Amino acid sequence: MVERLLNLFWILLGSAAAWQSWKLGLRGPSGPESGLFPFIASCGIAVLGLSLMLARASRVAQPQWPDARAGLRTVGVALGIALMAFGMDRLGFVVSAAIAMPVLLRTIDRASWLETLILTVGSIAAIVLVFGKLLGMPLPRGPWGW
């Protein structure tokens, strides 16, 4: 089911991108225009998506999808990354990492609260020290200046 949906997505993506590429122009007076290469690639995606939809041989017999608990861990990691990406500009690196790290540590393997605290503080301090201070990389700061 998921594979069929993905194949359908390829067909739609390829068709939409081919239409966009066509609008960019395929050929100009001095040769290929901006749209030619993406047009070829888009048509390829649409045709290959259609071929995959029709070809049974290319389908995965039994995809190994995660069970509920494993799925929760996968979602937890994605959520941790999303939280940090969302917070980096708004809250700064330190606070967004302090929110994301416990989410990651607790969802991956239920680290104890003490381990979570030590690892969160330790890893953030190490990154701020190495990247922020020693290497002078400007890590994003929150409204409170750090």
Add this chain to the structure above:
Amino acid sequence: MDALSGLAMGFSVMLTPANLYFCFLGSLIGTMVGVLPGLGPLAALALLLPVTFTLSPIAGLAMLAAIFYGAMYGGSTTSILVNIPGEAASVITCLDGHQMARQGRAGAALGMAALGSFIAGTLSLIVLTFFAPALAAIAIRFGPPENFGLMALGLVCTLFMITGSKLKGLLMIALGFLLSSVGMDMVNGNERFTFGVTDLTAGIELLAVVIGLFGISEILLNVESVAKNSLVADRIKKLIPTWADWKASFAPILRGSGLGFLLGIVPGGGPITASFMSYAMERRIAREPERFGKGAIEGVAGPESANNAAVAGSMIPLLSLGIPSNPITALLLGALIIQGIQPGPLFITQRPDLFWGVIAAMYIGNVMLLVLNLPLIGLWVQMLRIPYRFLFPLIVLLAMVGTYSANKNVFDLWMMLGFGLLGWLLRKLEYDIAPFVLAFVLAPLLEQSLRQSMTMSVDGAMILFQRPVSAGLVAASALLLVLMVIRQFKRKRGDS
């Protein structure tokens, strides 16, 4: 000045405690960067660039160059032991290196990767030393048609390395082509597929793509069963490869050295392309290609040699022509310009101390890296021994800082997450994602060189066949394509 006296001058410049210290520091940081997934050499060089401003030009350049090839050495360790590429050029080492580790041959894989890198690095440095002016003259003759021929050959080679469904592999190449076209068209400035999003104008960041597709997706797959730790390090023994390993790897090391060196010289080549093409070549000429992907040592020796040889190769256009052939050498060029030095044809004659000093630094760094990689392998393994439940969040944090460091843009983090989720789904459905990355890297160069060729031609596409080098490369690509179709046809007939 002849090469030997130039090299002697280079060693006299480099052999001071301060210069040796910074060369060692660069090798150490480079190896660490290579070992730790999520932080590639480009990000590390970008981060350390401000540090070198306070150093002398030779110390700064020696340190940055050492980070570059140190990362090439170190990248294989994580690929082999954890199946996560430490940096993009080690993606291909995951295929056979990790399988070797799973079969209890991690020591042989690590040893061959380090020794192959050392041999390739030294061989290519010798070539660089003696033939730099001649090779630079060849590279400078490469115009857009020749570059197109080379890129076309690279893409055809990609077809050979598709594992699993060919349809899915081809779709990944097409997707790589399409996504690489996002952003501003470098030929005429038109925006493509940006939909008004300013962050997309500069295109999709390669670092976000690579870290997302390979690093984050690997973590997402592995957290499904935390008990299963794919760090294969408990049986590391016999780092010195056996006679049989040497016998199998000797020719791939030599081929990888030659291929990597040549690909390093030409624009768009570099370590990533070199490692992928070396793997494709080894698989193509192997008597038993089905062994590849299942722990063939040639699949480690060839690409690891190629990516190290490419580092020396990429120094030729940088130092002798002032032309960066990949993003990392572009950063090194920036470092030189900031130091008030303009690399170019006059660089060798005007600043022989610096030119030969950098080459001497690479010889010294190559030896330092062998020492760091073989006897200290235990230290790197210890770094990777940290339990996954602690290692994963740390890798995620490092991956995020590394991705952010490229452009200081949070948008890249969303891209990284998006590609991580896409990679997770594609790997579940048995898509081979490595061809996507090569297509993503090669497609802009292929497109640009073809369009430039067409612009400079009065006969349209015929220009590709009017120049001997480009004609030869295009013909070789066509021949390989025909061979692949015939092989597929024969295989299908055999199956039926």
